[in-house]
Amino acid sequence: MKSIFRKSINKFVIEEIASVLDSHSIGYEIIDNEKDFDPSFVTNPGKIEYQLLIDKDDFEAANKAVSEYFAHEVVIPEDYYLSEYSNEELKEVLFKKDEWNEFDYEAAKKILKSRGENITEQELDSFDKQRLESLKDYENPEQVKNYIILGYIFAVIGCVVSLFWGILIFVSYAIALAIIKLKKQLPNGERVYYFNEKDRNHGKRILKLSLVFTAFWILFAVIRNI
Numbered sequence: 001m002k003s004i005f006r007k008s009i010n011k012f013v014i015e016e017i018a019s020v021l022d023s024h025s026i027g028y029e030i031i032d033n034e035k036d037f038d039p040s041f042v043t044n045p046g047k048i049e050y051q052l053l054i055d056k057d058d059f060e061a062a063n064k065a066v067s068e069y070f071a072h073e074v075v076i077p078e079d080y081y082l083s084e085y086s087n088e089e090l091k092e093v094l095f096k097k098d099e100w101n102e103f104d105y106e107a108a109k110k111i112l113k114s115r116g117e118n119i120t121e122q123e124l125d126s127f128d129k130q131r132l133e134s135l136k137d138y139e140n141p142e143q144v145k146n147y148i149i150l151g152y153i154f155a156v157i158g159c160v161v162s163l164f165w166g167i168l169i170f171v172s173y174a175i176a177l178a179i180i181k182l183k184k185q186l187p188n189g190e191r192v193y194y195f196n197e198k199d200r201n202h203g204k205r206i207l208k209l210s211l212v213f214t215a216f217w218i219l220f221a222v223i224r225n226i
Helices: 011-023 056-073 087-095 102-114 121-136 141-161 166-181 197-224
Strands: 002-008 029-032 050-055 183-185 191-193
Touching: 002 011, 002 056, 011 029, 011 050, 011 056, 050 056, 056 102, 087 102, 087 121, 141 166, 141 197, 166 197
Parallel strands: none
Antiparallel strands: 002 050, 029 050, 183 191
8 A cells, every 4th residue: 555755736846756766666656636626726726735655665765765866956046045044943844854845855954064064864864763753642632632522522412412413423433433543644654543542542432432322312212202
C-alpha cells in the first residue's frame, strides 16, 4: 500500500519531485482532485490538492534523492523572506521539515551556513527523529480530553436525546470508533494510532457503555409502552 510522500496545491512542485523519483527509478502515483467537479474551484483554486504516493519502503531513498536534488538547485534571491528569519527560527524550519517545502528547507540550511551555522547531517537526523517522536504526541491534549468526555456523555444520555433527534444515538458509537481506530501518517510514511493506548481504552469503554445504555433505553421504552 502506497503512502503520501508529498502533497501540494502546486502541480508543478509535485511534477518536479516526480521527475526526481523517475531519475532514481522510484515508483510513484500522482493523485489529484482537479477533475472532481466543484464550481467553487473557480473561486478557490487552493482546494485543488495534488498528492504524490510511494511505497513506505522507498521513503528513505526518496527523501535522500529529493534533498540532494534541491540542495543543488536552490539559488536564494537577495530579498527572500527566510533571510529575515533569526537563526533559531531557521532551525525551527529544519526541525519542522514536514511543514515546509523542499526549497525553503534547503534555503534555511544555506542561510544558516552563510551565517556560520553549519548544521551537520547528524544534527539533521537528530531533528528528524525528535520531530517524529513529537508528532506521535497530541498537539492539543485538552481537545482530546474534551472529545473523550463528550463520548462518555453521549454514551449515557445520547439514547434519551435521540428520542427527539434519532441520529444522536450514533454519536457515541462514532466517537468511540474514532478513538479506537483513527490513525495518522508520520513524515516517514509510518502510520500510527492518533490516540494513545490509554485513550484508546477509554474508547473501548465508551463503546461498551453505548451498547449497555442503548439496550437499557430500548428496554425501558418497550416496558413503558406495554
